[in-house]
Amino acid sequence: MAETTKLTRKEKKALKERMKHLRSGKLEKRYARMGYLFMIPWFIGAGVFLAYPLISSFWYALNNIRITPLGRVFTFVGQGNFTQILIQDPDFLVQLVDYLTSTILSTPIIVVFALLIAMMLNMRIKGKGFFRLIFFLPVIIVSGPILKMLTAEGAGSISAIDVQSLTAAIGSVLPSMLAKPISDVFSNMITTLWYSGVQILIFLSGLQKIDKSMYEAAKIDGGSGWECFWKITLPNLKSMILLNTIYTIVFISSNSQNPIIVLIQNSMFSGTKEKGYGYASAMAWLYSVVVLLLVGLFALLLTTRKDQYEKQVKRNKKLKKKEARNLKRIERRNSRNAKRIEKQRAKGKITTHTTSRSDY
Incomplete structure (x- = not known):
């Protein structure tokens, strides 16, 4: 008769865990x-x-495209469009330098302004929803032709600032390559601040997720509002700051008011033999590479090192997992050895007897 093997408690528990793992x-x-x-x-x-x-x-971008009554005619030119843009087209390089300088200057202004407004709108004030609507309304209204009309009427600049005298003062100190973008930022200050509606909402969502008990504990310990901002608010908004910075760069780069976008559109619909869809595509690819490099630069500057406490916690978790794996290996090895010994006992190769020092 076949012997029925009864499972021990440990084996039953191991079998249940295995079935649970499979499920x-x-x-x-x-x-x-x-x-x-x-x-x-x-x-x-x-x-x-x-x-x-x-x-x-x-x-x-690798072709010279001509529009004919029979359709589009492609003529492969390789890197000819890129070479022509970088060597023979001075307008693109000038506009690109102005874009880089103005973006580097205006992006921190927009992000800081959005953070300040979000902190004020997060306070306990009456009519909070109305003020939020006011700051977000330009994002909905001021777009496309409306923005062009307002800019043409001079609504995008601060009338109290004498732009010409400011440009002359900046030009007397800085070279013209830097003076022009800086003066453009001041002349279009209102338009620049109109771009901060989405950033304000993102900062508001981040501020509302911060635990208020952290501020209460800091105030009990004697922390001032300035210290709470630098020690609690700003560290909790690091990811939001990076997100808003990238969003601002992409928004400014793809805005219809951007001179480079206008230059690419004019090149696309140009009737000359040298320009056209291929030339405009090559220009757009060069512009996209520059935008990606600018985004990477800001991301590298804003991405800080991880906290030492977080590193220590992760290191301890890895050590615990390693110890758990080692324990499982030891348990499996012991179970295999026990089964081997039981088999040898069943075959009569090992006899159990008590030994004493006199046996030796």
């Missing part, structure tokens, strides 16, 4: 499949509306 593994695979299923529309949209236009525009 959890199946659930994780099912969740992963569902996640990929929900991501399929995004992949399709990214392929149709992002990857295909990028590949097409890069192919356009």
Whole structure:
């Protein structure tokens, strides 16, 4: 008769844990499949509306495109469009330098202004929703042709500031390459601050997520409002500051008022043989590379090192996981050795007897 093996408590517990692990593994695979299923529309949209236009525009940049009654005629020129832009087109390089200088100057102004307004709107004041609407309203209204009309009427500058005298004063101290963008920032100060509506909302959401008990504990310990700002508010808004900085750079770079965007549009619809869709595509690719480098520069400046406490916590977690793995290995080794000994005892190779010092 076959002997029926009875499971011990440890073996039953190990079997239950194994079955639980298998079930959890199946659930994780099912969740992963569902996640990929929900991501399929995004992949399709990214392929149709992002990857295909990028590949097409890069192919356009390598060709000289002519529009004829029979359709588009492509003439492969390789890097000819890029060489022509960098060597023979002085307007693009001048506008690019002005763009870099003005963006580097205006981005911190917009982010700091948005942070200050968000902190004021986060206070306990009457009509808080009305003030939030006022600061966000320019984002909805001032766009496209309306912004062009307001800029043409001089609504984008501060009338109390004499822009010409300010430009002359800055030009007497700084070179013209830096004086012009700085004076443009002052002349378009109102327009620049109109771009801060979305950033204010992002900062507001970040401020509302900060635990108020942290401020209460700091005040009990004698911390002032200035210290609370530098020790609590600003560290908790680091990710929001980086997000708003990147958003501001992208918004300024893709704005219709940007002179480089206007230059690319004029080159696209130019009727000359040298310019056209290919020339404009090459110009757009060069401009995109510069924008990506600028975003990377600001991200590198704002990305701070991780806290030492966080590093220590992660190191301790890794050590605990390593110790748990070692314990599991030892338990598996001991269980294998115990099974081997039991098999040898069943075969009669090992006899159990008590030994004493006299046996030796």
